[in-house]
Amino acid sequence: MxxxxxxxxxxxxxxxxxxxxxxxxxxxxxxxxxxxxxxxxxxxxxxxxxxxxxxxxxxxxxxxxxxxxxxxxxxxxxxxxxxxxxxxxxxxxxxxxxxxxxxxxxxxxxxxxxxxxxxxxxxxxxxxxxxxxxxxxxxxxxxxxxxxxxxxxxxxxxxxxxxxxxxxxxxxxxxxxxxxxxxxxxxxxxxxxxxxxxxxxxxxxxxxxxxxxxxxxxxxxxxxxxxxxxxxxxxxxxxxxxxxxxxxxxxxxxxxxxxxxxxxxxxxxxxxxxxxxxxxWLAGRLTTRGRITVDAGAAGALARGNSLLPAGVRDVSGVFVRGDVIDILAEDGRTIARGLSEYDSEDAVKIAGRRSEEIAAILGEVSRSVLVHRDHMVML
Incomplete structure (x- = not known):
């Protein structure tokens, strides 16, 4: 065949x-x-x-x-x-x-x-x-x-x-x-x-x-x-x-x-x-604005087609604004996904590792519950 x-x-x-x-x-x-x-x-x-x-x-x-x-x-x-x-x-x-x-x-x-x-x-x-x-x-x-x-x-x-x-x-x-x-x-x-x-x-x-x-x-x-x-x-x-x-x-x-x-x-x-x-278009990009490293649980959730929640984030690097393209990395450094960030990097750092219901109290406003939505993300 x-x-x-x-x-x-x-x-x-x-x-x-x-x-x-x-x-x-x-x-x-x-x-x-x-x-x-x-x-x-x-x-x-x-x-x-x-x-x-x-x-x-x-x-x-x-x-x-x-x-x-x-x-x-x-x-x-x-x-x-x-x-x-x-x-x-x-x-x-x-x-x-x-x-x-x-x-x-x-x-x-x-x-x-x-x-x-x-x-x-x-x-x-x-x-x-x-x-x-x-x-x-x-x-x-x-x-x-x-x-x-x-x-x-x-x-x-x-x-x-x-x-x-x-x-x-x-x-x-x-x-x-x-x-x-x-x-x-x-x-x-x-x-x-x-x-x-x-x-x-x-x-x-x-x-x-x-x-x-x-x-x-x-x-x-x-x-x-x-x-x-x-x-x-x-x-x-x-x-x-x-x-x-x-x-x-x-x-x-x-x-x-x-x-x-x-x-x-x-x-x-x-x-x-x-x-x-x-x-x-996302998958083929050669440049990105930042990187988010996630834990094993979040990596598994992404592989099953879910959005990226702040709770699974271990590290945020780079300077980016909402709508910029960022890479999502597993804990071993592999790039596993790419998507459009729902947050500026400064706010992403503040909510990393926190539950979605905590975001409003941390940022002082009602905000989006995900860092990268599944509709704006591609697995690599």
Missing amino acids: VADLTETLAGFPPALCRRIVVKIGSALLVDPSGAVRDHWLRTVAADIAARRAEGQQIVIVSSGAIALGARRLGLPKGGRGSLEDAQASAAVGQIALSQTWATVLGERDLTAAQMLVTLDDLENRRRYLNASATLERLLSLGIVPVVNENDSVATAEIRFGDNDRLAARIGQAARADAVVLLSDVDGLYTANPQVDASAMLVERVERIDSAIEAMADGGSGSGMGSGGMLSKIEAAKIATGAGAHLAIITGHRDSPLSAWAGEGRGTIFQAAAGKRARKT
């Missing part, structure tokens, strides 16, 4: 996946000298055109702006020697990148649209919904959105840091059925295949646990990009938690999507059961 499902999903065929996100890294799109790999990119455009003809909607998440800009500006270290160099390279390179995509897709009678986002655009609920609406409208018009991180203004505080996780978050916003990460390797291996000849390809992952995470290698082999296998595992957590499959396949061949559909070699992370839109 496992092999049958993996084989059925191989290539993410249009009949099963109406909408997919395809992520392309810098090392695939740009050669070591900083020039676009035109022939290869045209084979990707041909793949996209073929899938569009079959009714599949495609969103592209494309790296390459910094690498392209650094070449034009003559900056060392691929434009990543400093934040200022990276931002300047991105500003110059993004024009070249968007022109490149417009050209290769235009040759296939497809229209490209550029979307630049920062981490904050997808962490803020209102801007997330705006991005989602824009993607929906573009796709309904038959357009191919080309998304990249807005590196010309992004700083460490508002960066995704890699386009693997960006692709997964865009998959959420676009309500995609699947995400494809084109990589310098053809999937997740039991060990690093570059140093361990006995490493075996993992064809399917149903659940991302500590054993799967231990297989990840955080390095970026090309030195041009910012992602590695660790970032792809993190992307898989976001995508599968949102109900989308995620695949890691090699991009080191022409027509990579067609080749994958033909031979099926890669790793597929199977989607989890779908969550409500708000809970999907």
Whole structure:
């Protein structure tokens, strides 16, 4: 049964996946000298055109702006020697990148649209919904959105840091059925295949646990990009938690999507059961304002679908206000849930460990009986 499902999903065929996100890294799109790999990119455009003809909607998440800009500006270290160099390279390179995509897709009678986002655009609920609406409208018009991180203004505080996780978050916003990460390797291996000849390809992952995470290698082999296998595992957590499959396949061949559909070699992370839109957004967030540690009894109650009551709280950290996103931790430090706080952090500290009927006397007013309501919380 496992092999049958993996084989059925191989290539993410249009009949099963109406909408997919395809992520392309810098090392695939740009050669070591900083020039676009035109022939290869045209084979990707041909793949996209073929899938569009079959009714599949495609969103592209494309790296390459910094690498392209650094070449034009003559900056060392691929434009990543400093934040200022990276931002300047991105500003110059993004024009070249968007022109490149417009050209290769235009040759296939497809229209490209550029979307630049920062981490904050997808962490803020209102801007997330705006991005989602824009993607929906573009796709309904038959357009191919080309998304990249807005590196010309992004700083460490508002960066995704890699386009693997960006692709997964865009998959959420676009309500995609699947995400494809084109990589310098053809999937997740039991060990690093570059140093361990006995490493075996993992064809399917149903659940991302500590054993799967231990297989990840955080390095970026090309030195041009910012992602590695660790970032792809993190992307898989976001995508599968949102109900989308995620695949890691090699991009080191022409027509990579067609080749994958033909031979099926890669790793597929199977989607989890779908969550409500708000809970999907919560689960995929990369930043939170604070943390609440709970005792074993409260952790069990949360697992059974209950709200978080103050009585089960052991510790409150961070500075947050009502409505901010906070993580909920078990006593061993594991993050078990995420939700919207019903209290400011100052008041949360005062009522931690106290019964709900005591809250009014402590705070001097009639207040809400829960710290995080179950309708505004997602288990992780």
